[in-house]
Amino acid sequence: MTDELLVVRAQLGERAALAELLARWQVPVWTYVRRMLDADRADDVSQEIWLAVVRGLPRLRDPERFAPWLFTIARRSVTDRLRGEYSQAEERSGAADAAVEDPAEAMVDRAALVSVLSDLPVLEREILVLFYLEDLPVEECAYICRIPAGTVKSRLNRARRLLRDHLEEKGYRP
Structure with a gap:
């Protein structure tokens, strides 16, 4: 079954289709986030991403563009996390050290x-x-x-x- 079909079915309220999308894309998303952040933060950010996907999926107008849409959400989540951590670190010490x-x-x-x-x-x-x-x-x-x-x-x-x-x-x- 294609991602496009799963998206349409999930948009129609089919929980099994949403679960299949999650199972299919959970590892690639976590891997992307892990390559941008450390393991602990990757887990947290991945959960935030999937929450955003579940909330935003009904509004996705172009189901065949699911993968780029998903990675756009992931990118935004990583960027938001880094931006927040950089600003907090600058407030505390004046210098940011994002790599852990x-x-x-x-x-x-x-x-x-x-x-x-x-x-x-x-x-x-x-x-x-x-x-x-x-x-x-x-x-x-x-x-x-x-x-x-x-x-x-x-x-x-x-x-x-x-x-x-x-x-x-x-x-x-x-």
């Missing part, structure tokens, strides 16, 4: 990449995550981020350059 290490992540082979990704500016990290890790095309990245496709391409270029520079600083050679 997850000790379990250090055991994973990809720990270096996760560390380097967390060092990147949010806009560049977001584009890398959407394009490479979520496998979304440039057009959907543009839709989610509400920027032109050309801006997505330039951010991808800058993000790749920054990622390469950070990896080289840590001793990795291309």
